[in-house]
Amino acid sequence: MKKLLSVMMAAVIGATACSEKPASEQTAAAKAKPQEKVVIYNWTEYIPADVLAQFTEETGIEVEYATYESNEAMYAKIKLLKGEGYDIAVPSTFYVEKMREEGLLQPIQTAKLSNYANLDENMLNKDYDPNNQFSIPYLWGSTAIAVNSEVIDPALITSWQDLWRPEVAGELMLMDDVRDIMGVGLAVKGFDDNTTNEAEIEAAYMALQSLWSGVKMINSDSPKTPLIQGNVNIGVMWNGEAYMAQQEMPSIEFIYPSEGAIVWVDSFVIPKGAANVENAHKFIDFMLRAESAKAAIEELGYAAPNKAAMELLAPELRNNKIIFPDAEDIQKGRIHKDLGESILVFEKYWEKLKAGV
Numbered sequence: 001m002k003k004l005l006s007v008m009m010a011a012v013i014g015a016t017a018c019s020e021k022p023a024s025e026q027t028a029a030a031k032a033k034p035q036e037k038v039v040i041y042n043w044t045e046y047i048p049a050d051v052l053a054q055f056t057e058e059t060g061i062e063v064e065y066a067t068y069e070s071n072e073a074m075y076a077k078i079k080l081l082k083g084e085g086y087d088i089a090v091p092s093t094f095y096v097e098k099m100r101e102e103g104l105l106q107p108i109q110t111a112k113l114s115n116y117a118n119l120d121e122n123m124l125n126k127d128y129d130p131n132n133q134f135s136i137p138y139l140w141g142s143t144a145i146a147v148n149s150e151v152i153d154p155a156l157i158t159s160w161q162d163l164w165r166p167e168v169a170g171e172l173m174l175m176d177d178v179r180d181i182m183g184v185g186l187a188v189k190g191f192d193d194n195t196t197n198e199a200e201i202e203a204a205y206m207a208l209q210s211l212w213s214g215v216k217m218i219n220s221d222s223p224k225t226p227l228i229q230g231n232v233n234i235g236v237m238w239n240g241e242a243y244m245a246q247q248e249m250p251s252i253e254f255i256y257p258s259e260g261a262i263v264w265v266d267s268f269v270i271p272k273g274a275a276n277v278e279n280a281h282k283f284i285d286f287m288l289r290a291e292s293a294k295a296a297i298e299e300l301g302y303a304a305p306n307k308a309a310m311e312l313l314a315p316e317l318r319n320n321k322i323i324f325p326d327a328e329d330i331q332k333g334r335i336h337k338d339l340g341e342s343i344l345v346f347e348k349y350w351e352k353l354k355a356g357v
Contacts, residue, residue, distance in 0.1 A: 037062040038279040041074060041086040043266070044221055046139075047287075048299045055286050061279050069220045070177055071095040072347075078104055084273030087280040092264045094179070096135045097128035097338040099269065105134040106272045112281040115288035115308075123265065123305035128337070135267035136284055139240075139302040142325060142333065143180045143262040146224075146242040150251040151233040159258040160187045163236070169214035173227070173235035176220040178343075178350040179336050180262050181208065184236065187259040193334040196342035205349035212353060227252065243301025243322045254322045256329040263333030265305070297323065 036059075040047075044067045052063050068074040071092050078089060083104050091099060099105050110116050110132070119137065129135045145163070147154050156167060163172060163184070174181050183193045185204030195201060216232050219225070223237035224245035242254040268284045270277060286292060290308035297304050297313065303323050310318065318324065339346070 035062050036060060036276070036279060037064055038276050038283050039064045039066070039085065039087045039274075040283070041066050041068065041078070041089045043067060043090060044069065046090065046266075046300065048295045051287070051292050051295050055283060059279075059282060059286075061282065063283075072178065075099065078271050082273055083271035084275070086271050087274040087276045088283060089269050089271060090138060090266050091135075091269060092266050092336070093126070093128045094336040094338045096267055096269060100129060100134045101338070104272055105269050106274065106277070107133050108136055108268075108270060108284070109281060110136075113285045113288060115285050115290075118288050118290060118293070118306050118308040120305040120307050126265075129267070135269050136288070137265050137267045137305045138287065139296060139300070139304055140263070140265040141239045141302040141323075142256070142329075143175075143177075143236065143238055143264070144242075144257060145255045146227060146235050146237050146245065147253050147255060148227060148230075148233040148249070148251055149253050154253045154255060157234070157255050160184050161259075162257075163234075164188075164211055164214075168234055170216055171233040172211075172215050173217050173219055173223065173232040173237070174215055175223055175236060175238075176218050176354075178346050181236065181353075182346050182350055183262055183334060183336070184208070187257070187334065193262070194337045194339060196339055196345075198345050201345050201349060205353060208353055212356070218354070238302075239322050239325075240301035243320070246322065256325055256332075258332075260332035260334045261325070261329060263330065263335050 038061055040063060042065065047065075052065065055061065056063055066086070068077070074089055074091060075095055075098065078086065078099070079102070113136070123137050123140065124132050145157055147157055152167060152171065156162060156165060162168070182201070182204055185208040186193055186195060186200065188207055189200070189203050191200040191204065217226060222241070223235055224241040226232045227235055227245050228248050239254060242252060246252040246254075268287070270280045274280055288306065290306060290312055293304035293306035293309035294312045296302065297309060298317065301323055
């Protein structure tokens with residue numbers, strides 16, 4: 001689902017301030033100084049609304065916010081538009097790599113980011129973007145298994161293989177995410193998450209095919225919602241969705257499978273055709289503030305690679321294993337890489353799965 005909303009605090013404030021002036025003066029002022037804006041293309045529910053409003057209030061820059069449900073959808077749109085139409089996007093690790101290599105991004109000028117030093121050095125200079133020329137890490141997290149412990153005993157679920165248990169059949173939700181879900185199939189078959197061997201990818205597809213009759217629904221827009229509503233009682237989902245579900249439903253538990261959860265980093269990038277590059281830098285710098293990162297962690301349940309924000313968190317949040325998994329679980333994490341043309345093989349089998357063939 002693509003949604004478009006605008007955070008227009010500056011426009012409202014400006015209209016109020018001008019309300020006592022003659023209409024001719026208001027019109028002239030509007031022509032002299034067009035409303036500045038930044039256009040953000042991001043995952044659903046992935047920046048707190050209060051943070052967006054505060055940015056506009058402080059800077060006078062209107063935020064236009066469009067959403068996508070998958071890296072694939074985001075990439076296809078930006079590639080179709082040749083990098084135009086959006087000032088900021090938030091791809092995951094392997095799509096930063098892909099978009100960088102295809103020339104869809106422009107360099108980020110870190111000299112314009114006064115809060116860059118807040119970032120954790122351990123999350124910088126990764127293989128998908130050496131020296132962070134094209135990306136600034138925003139949030140990181142994992143894809144694993146959320147369970148309603150009132151219906152399904154969490155002790156039964158310790159690995160990806162346990163999704164095939166008869167106790168789970170008809171209760172399971174998956175996300176519409178080709179790499180994450182095909183990655184589950186690869187994990188249970190003992191194959192590398194980034195294989196380009198079609199025989200191994202097909203074996204993962206066949207494993208998932210045997211699971212498919214037990215899948216009740218696919219949801220990437222808001223995976224937490226069917227869990228909260230009781231439509232499903234177990235789901236493969238992002239940790240932040242599980243965290244938000246747990247706030248409403250304490251019986252939710254999040255389990256890191258023994259084969260390794262899928263670990264990812266989502267980063268701010270500036271598409272090569274961005275029209276408001278200065279405003280994009282201002283927004284990224286605003287999000288690197290300790291207070292902005294803290295608000296994102298608290299509301300969304302994902303970890304921010306922001307050292308200054310960590311110091312502001314309450315101890316119970318810093319020690320929350322849904323947000324901040326143990327070092328052992330991180331070490332076992334499976335990280336997607338760009339597969340080049342081999343992604344078409346993944347997509348072929350994923351579409352066959354969804355079509356029931």
